[in-house]
Amino acid sequence: MVCFINRKNEIRILEDIYRSSSSSLVVIYGRRRVGKTELSREFIKEKKAVYIFIEIKPETLIFKDLEESLGEALKIIPRIDSWDDFFNLIFEQKEKLIILFDEFQNLSKVNPGIFSKIQKYWDLNHNESQHMFLIIGSYVGMIKKIFKDTKEPLFGRATMLFNLKPFNFFDSYAFLSAFFDLETEEASRFYFIFGGVPKYLLLAGQMGTCDPVETFKRLFIDTKILTEEGKNILTLEFGSEHRSYFSILEAISSGNATPKEISDYTGLQPGAVSKYLHELVNNYEIVIGEKPVIMSRARDTRYFLLDNFFNFWFRFIYRNSRLLEINPEKAFELIMKDINSYFGKAFEKLAAEFLIEMNRKGSLHFEFMDIGKWWHKNEEIDIITLNREKKEISFFECKWSSLNNKEVEIIFTELKRKAALVKWHNSKRKERFGIIAKDIKNKEKLKSMGYLVFDLRDFAPFLLRRNESR
Numbered sequence: 001m002v003c004f005i006n007r008k009n010e011i012r013i014l015e016d017i018y019r020s021s022s023s024s025l026v027v028i029y030g031r032r033r034v035g036k037t038e039l040s041r042e043f044i045k046e047k048k049a050v051y052i053f054i055e056i057k058p059e060t061l062i063f064k065d066l067e068e069s070l071g072e073a074l075k076i077i078p079r080i081d082s083w084d085d086f087f088n089l090i091f092e093q094k095e096k097l098i099i100l101f102d103e104f105q106n107l108s109k110v111n112p113g114i115f116s117k118i119q120k121y122w123d124l125n126h127n128e129s130q131h132m133f134l135i136i137g138s139y140v141g142m143i144k145k146i147f148k149d150t151k152e153p154l155f156g157r158a159t160m161l162f163n164l165k166p167f168n169f170f171d172s173y174a175f176l177s178a179f180f181d182l183e184t185e186e187a188s189r190f191y192f193i194f195g196g197v198p199k200y201l202l203l204a205g206q207m208g209t210c211d212p213v214e215t216f217k218r219l220f221i222d223t224k225i226l227t228e229e230g231k232n233i234l235t236l237e238f239g240s241e242h243r244s245y246f247s248i249l250e251a252i253s254s255g256n257a258t259p260k261e262i263s264d265y266t267g268l269q270p271g272a273v274s275k276y277l278h279e280l281v282n283n284y285e286i287v288i289g290e291k292p293v294i295m296s297r298a299r300d301t302r303y304f305l306l307d308n309f310f311n312f313w314f315r316f317i318y319r320n321s322r323l324l325e326i327n328p329e330k331a332f333e334l335i336m337k338d339i340n341s342y343f344g345k346a347f348e349k350l351a352a353e354f355l356i357e358m359n360r361k362g363s364l365h366f367e368f369m370d371i372g373k374w375w376h377k378n379e380e381i382d383i384i385t386l387n388r389e390k391k392e393i394s395f396f397e398c399k400w401s402s403l404n405n406k407e408v409e410i411i412f413t414e415l416k417r418k419a420a421l422v423k424w425h426n427s428k429r430k431e432r433f434g435i436i437a438k439d440i441k442n443k444e445k446l447k448s449m450g451y452l453v454f455d456l457r458d459f460a461p462f463l464l465r466r467n468e469s470r
Contacts, residue, residue, distance in 0.1 A: 091129055412435070440454075
């Protein structure tokens with residue numbers, strides 16, 4: 001049995017809001033499978049709550065569901081023939097209630113005018129009530145429109161909009177450790193493929209093995225449980241324009257990071273690419289637009305997928321969808337040829353998470369306030385950390401490989417050359433140089449020379465600590 005893992009901060013925030021004597025309207029949204037329902041159910045345990053799952057079906061059937069849910073909470077089954085009956089009954093209750101709407105966005109298809117009615121009852125009654133309305137939504141773009149669009153009835157009504165994110169690497173490890181005794185390298189590969197999405201980690205634990213590639217093969221090729229997952233989720237999110245969005249996401253997952261590269265890859269006009277990228281970044285939160293951490297200009301923006309699972313799915317599954325149907329073994333062979341290259345790029349994100357975790361725990365002998373990539377023309381540095389107050393800068397290269405002395409020497413020589421190109425307090429700054437890799441020979445000697453060198457063995461203490469405290 002898997003316990004409820006590390007949403008302690010989210011639970012604490014919800015508890016703080018619940019303890020208030022005033023009413024609240026809290027919106028929890030995020031991509032599907034991320035654990036919104038599990039979080040809400042954990043929160044309402046031992047509390048007086050009405051749970052309503054909104055299916056797209058006739059209102060009369062939803063009213064029956066409301067009667068049943070209210071009956072469980074109030075110990076008397078009411079008669080609900082309209083939304084007016086429901087809200088009048090709710091606001092007549094003096095004892096504090098949690099009213100939880102799961103898949104709230106589906107109400108727009110059940111009754112297009114429902115949000116105006118909710119606005120009316122909220123505005124009339126919330127000042128005299130202490131109830132907590134908890135809204136759960138899976139379609140990020142739609143939920144953001146309902147509560148953030150100034151033209152929508154519920155704009156400005158939410159006490160808090162809470163974007164529930166997937167687990168980071170350390171919490172993903174804690175989740176998987178309920179199933180497998182994993183080495184850091186295997187845990188990393190699981191994270192590169194499945195990301196930090198609890199549902200996929202659960203499937204990996206229940207149906208897979210401690211070998212992440214074998215688990216990938218079982219879930220994507222043998223049983224096909226996750227083969228259509230990206231399509232099933234995002235087609236609903238994007239609607240009729242999903243093919244254009246999909247082509248852009250495939251382009252980004254394949255390493256095309258600039259609008260021009262994406263336009264060339266997809267054949268879409270630059271104006272259309274710009275429009276879709278804006279939506280993917282701001283409305284759907286699937287893509288991030290990054291600028292160099294130093295010396296950035298608007299035209300320097302590059303685009304990356306935020307989610308490891310979607311990144312993996314578009315790069316390997318969506319792009320090879322026809323071959324996976326015709327010849328699964330051949331598709332698997334092609335994926336294996338390219339997978340280490342993918343792992344190498346995914347490791348850069350993991351290395352940044354590792355540095356952030358060390359910085360948060362005070363495990364570095366310095367402190368940074370900013371972290372990011374850097375590039376200029378054809379030059380790139382994987383990670384730069386900055387302390388702008390102290391004018392301290394650290395340069396890191398990330399390698400998903402085992403490095404010997406000669407390779408380390410070459411990397412540091414090249415890193416120092418590129419660092420000299422970074423124009424930032426050059427005559428006054430304190431510089432540090434580092435490598436993060438799978439394995440590094442003679443780490444202690446390199447550390448004595450003033451270098452920052454970390455490999456997967458340095459991740460272990462943070463994994464164990466997080467696992468023991470969950």
